[in-house]
Amino acid sequence: MAGLEKALVPQPCTLIIFGGSGDLSRRKLLPALYNLALDGHLPAGFEVIGFARSEMDDAKYRSFACEAVQKFSRRPYDAAHWAEFERALHYQTASFDDPKSYQALKSRLDEIEARGATLGNRIFYLAIPPSFIGLCARQLKEAGLVHPAKGAEQFSRIIVEKPLGHDLESARKINDELAHVFDESQIYRIDHYLGKETVQNILVMRFGNSIFEPLWDEKHIDHVQITVAEEEGVGTRAGYYEEAGALRDIVQNHILQLLCMVAMEPPYVMDPEVIRSHKLEVLRCLRPFTPQDVERYVVRAQYSAGFCRGLPVVGYRQEKCLKIDSTTETYVALRTFVDNWRWAGVPFYLRTGKRMAKRATEITVQFKNVPRVLFNVDATNPLEPNVLAIRIQPDEGISLRISAKLTGARVRIYPVKMDFRYGTTFGADATPEAYERLILDVMAGDPTLFMRRDEVEAAWQWIDLVQEAWQQKAPERLPEYAAGTWGPPEADRLIESDGRRWRTL
Numbered sequence: 001m002a003g004l005e006k007a008l009v010p011q012p013c014t015l016i017i018f019g020g021s022g023d024l025s026r027r028k029l030l031p032a033l034y035n036l037a038l039d040g041h042l043p044a045g046f047e048v049i050g051f052a053r054s055e056m057d058d059a060k061y062r063s064f065a066c067e068a069v070q071k072f073s074r075r076p077y078d079a080a081h082w083a084e085f086e087r088a089l090h091y092q093t094a095s096f097d098d099p100k101s102y103q104a105l106k107s108r109l110d111e112i113e114a115r116g117a118t119l120g121n122r123i124f125y126l127a128i129p130p131s132f133i134g135l136c137a138r139q140l141k142e143a144g145l146v147h148p149a150k151g152a153e154q155f156s157r158i159i160v161e162k163p164l165g166h167d168l169e170s171a172r173k174i175n176d177e178l179a180h181v182f183d184e185s186q187i188y189r190i191d192h193y194l195g196k197e198t199v200q201n202i203l204v205m206r207f208g209n210s211i212f213e214p215l216w217d218e219k220h221i222d223h224v225q226i227t228v229a230e231e232e233g234v235g236t237r238a239g240y241y242e243e244a245g246a247l248r249d250i251v252q253n254h255i256l257q258l259l260c261m262v263a264m265e266p267p268y269v270m271d272p273e274v275i276r277s278h279k280l281e282v283l284r285c286l287r288p289f290t291p292q293d294v295e296r297y298v299v300r301a302q303y304s305a306g307f308c309r310g311l312p313v314v315g316y317r318q319e320k321c322l323k324i325d326s327t328t329e330t331y332v333a334l335r336t337f338v339d340n341w342r343w344a345g346v347p348f349y350l351r352t353g354k355r356m357a358k359r360a361t362e363i364t365v366q367f368k369n370v371p372r373v374l375f376n377v378d379a380t381n382p383l384e385p386n387v388l389a390i391r392i393q394p395d396e397g398i399s400l401r402i403s404a405k406l407t408g409a410r411v412r413i414y415p416v417k418m419d420f421r422y423g424t425t426f427g428a429d430a431t432p433e434a435y436e437r438l439i440l441d442v443m444a445g446d447p448t449l450f451m452r453r454d455e456v457e458a459a460w461q462w463i464d465l466v467q468e469a470w471q472q473k474a475p476e477r478l479p480e481y482a483a484g485t486w487g488p489p490e491a492d493r494l495i496e497s498d499g500r501r502w503r504t505l
């Protein structure tokens, strides 16, 4: 994986943020850049141009960015460092469909590049709704702003955000539009989960230790659970969410990427194409859903009124700007299988929801129980099986549940936990935000942690089977779960009918 075997060398460049005034820029991108500057990771020649609709000049954009950093930065704001950093920030007011905006961008780039420090390299970060991706790529090409992938001394790269489309067809269309302008090697499709330390650590844990991999198969693993639980409701993104729903918003990208990291075969080299091809193989082995499977093994639901951190909150359909008869799912739980030699018959239970009891993302690998002899003969009180829990957020870390003997003359067995926490071991603020890592990788030209076109399309192909089955059987109401709980009883029944239960997080 990038950075694990070779040092990252971010190249000088100008980062042009389409949507530089938007929510993602404010909460994630600008704070990530500031932290990279604080840690001394940015290349010597580095400039930013915010490119969006709001009327702003450089000075106003700098104060916008300053507020964002003060509110959302991982490391505390520091006035002296800020003064140095803000000189790199520029802003160009734009209308994405207006060629004049791209001419204005060209002039700004000419000005910056004439100084020489950025070496003429350009990274276009499209922090914009996916419906604009094709248009912006086309306009960039028409304005002559994109260097070819081969034969130019400077590079041009483009970063696009998830979700890439809303089904296979729309994803293909966006990918085609991108491919008209950029070579696949210039395209970086972000799933920020892959930038999280713990996610990268999955491969180190699996292949950098000798004790896990021999047990990593259907002979030893009973099942795997992946949970992405959010405490928040839809917040200010109601319009987007109503069209997307939990399956498209979280399962299609974050959860399937986590599943790939857990289930992939050992790569023979830490090469981006090898890793991505191994992940693709997992996606292609996911058992396709029939409409009957969807009915039996996929649960969708919506949150109703309840509590969040002790305060009353409204239900999904009562959220501002949403239809009272909306049937968009805010929760999904499903059971699937990776139909290959290693994972034959091992269920993967996936679940995600908004307004759940707490914010928690975790992968749980439950091993098969010991035989019913010796310490495990009491059928009414079986031993707890070993569980390896990989916590992605919060409190990133890994724990292993093992059975231990309680002190005393009698043999009484108790499950105990061996626990590793990133924060405790490496320092609370030592863990970079995912976006910091990913932006650096793009500057260094390392696509390992980004999704290749075929991966994104394979994921949509599988997700579409569920969406299609849902469309054929559109209910008037979805099952509900109260805000602040762990989901509907239907989801418990899904796993309990297999004799298992969701892990308490």
Ligand SMILES: NC(=O)c1ccc[n+]([C@@H]2O[C@H](COP(=O)([O-])OP(=O)(O)OC[C@H]3O[C@@H](n4cnc5c(N)ncnc54)[C@H](OP(=O)(O)O)[C@@H]3O)[C@@H](O)[C@H]2O)c1
Binding pocket: 018, 019, 020, 021, 022, 023, 024, 025, 027, 051, 052, 053, 054, 055, 094, 095, 096, 097, 126, 127, 128, 129, 130, 161, 162, 163
């Ligand atoms: N926000 C998140 O936490 C988050 C997380 C993961 C992925 N994403 C993805 O990131 C992308 C951006 O999300 P976001 O939440 O930042 O959206 P947003 O807050 O709505 O921002 C959209 C940006 O695009 C600009 N814009 C829209 N239409 C324009 C036009 N015709 N001409 C020029 N500028 C235009 C807006 O400019 P003005 O505001 O100046 O009008 C704004 O800067 C989306 O694909 C989203 O799915 C977001």
